[in-house]
Amino acid sequence: MFKFDRKVKNRERKKKGPVWILIYLCLGGFIGTFIGGFIGGYSEKIQDMIVDLGDFIYLYAFEIYVSISLALLAITVVTSLIGRKKFLKSIAKDDEVYDEGLMSVGIGATSLTIIFNFLLLIPAIRTTMEGREGWKFITSLLLLLLIIVICALIQNKLIEDMKKGYPEKRGDVYDMSFKKDLIDSFDEREISHMHEAGYRAFEVASKLMIFLTIGLILLSVIIKINLGLIFSLLAIMATMNITYIYYCIKLENNRA
Template identity: 55%
Template sequence: MTKRSKEKKKKSFVWIIIHMCFGAIIGGTLGPLIYGSYYDVISDGIIDIGKFIETYALEIYAITSVSIFVTSLVLTIIGRKKFMESVTREDEIYDEDIMSMAMGATGIAMMTSFIMFIPVIKVVFFNPHRWQSLTSFIIFLVVVLGCIVLQNKLVEDLKKAYPEKRGDVYDMSFKKDLIASFDEREKSIMHEASFKAYEITSKLIFGLTIGFLFLSVIIDINLGLVFTLLAVMATMNISYVYYCIKLEKAK
């Protein structure tokens, strides 16, 4: 480690301490004021939001799922068109930006539909209005199956341009087969993007944990969610450190 690196590390440590003290002062001063002045307002607001979600569970689920699915569909149509035009022109680097966005959007659409379908089951399926249960189930099937079909179209186009690419969307080992067919440049980009995603996700989980802990002081919420977030964050960090050590030894 160079002298400059040591000095930079010392300065970083000092700034961390300053930020921690500054945050403690602000939190210790404003926390009790906000808690005392707006306790009822915050508590009632959160309860009202919960009631609103329960009342309009189907509408929220339908609008959110269908909106993301339609966005995925539009991106897929535009992305495939631009990509195939680029392949036809034999560009040095194919135009696959929008197609990549479409692939990501289909994944988000399926994930959102799965996650939001669980609370909808609780609210809607035990509702005397059977049409709501049927509607939510139809939306779920359309979004999930539609996204799978869109992903397959995107992968098939990718194979036309890159014959060496392997993987079938309808196969459980699709992701593994596709990654195995990547070249070194693609793997390098994937690894760098994964690290960026890891950093962002770690910060998000940390922020959510602090937020839920703060809410637990104001209203009675299940702390199981907080401990779940902490478990996820711990798993991410432990896995990251473990594979850093393992890969370093392998090289």
């Protein structure tokens, strides 16, 4: 056991050494050179593919919006119904740990459905207004309103069902302070899980923004894109990191 621990420590020490840093730099340079050469050799084909994709989205923006929105809504409804059924059955059986996993997914799916609905609405509205297709414009807005109402009703129902298993939980979905009231009713275990999940989300979002920024920079070499997108991602990334550092310092000072 001692020998195994020593091997692990030696391996970790080697990974942190300057040799590994040099290897990572060389590997990054090789990958960057390969990607740059690939883009340079096929820049015209890539540009044509991007233009064709943009034309396709512009031509069928309304249809894409309706199809994806209804598909997400259907997934949310089915997931919520199955999750609610499992949770209530778990309560009825008086399980030691309630089966709430799928129901939690359903609650999260309602928010994601609304978010994607708003994102997809923008190109749909733009194309219908430019094409002077009034019925598509009205249909898009009505679909948005319908999805928001359905998701709000589903979310409220699932929260009320959750309170049946956890009577100490507080909060009303239709109240502006719902999230605050719900978090205030969490116990230490739930707060710990929330903080851990929040940190994981921060890590994933940071890495995603880095890859998106690099992708947009490479894409700007091929076609003309709005550099404001890149600066917006950088601003969000900087805000996240500054906020994270600020609260780390503040929490440490409060502990002292």
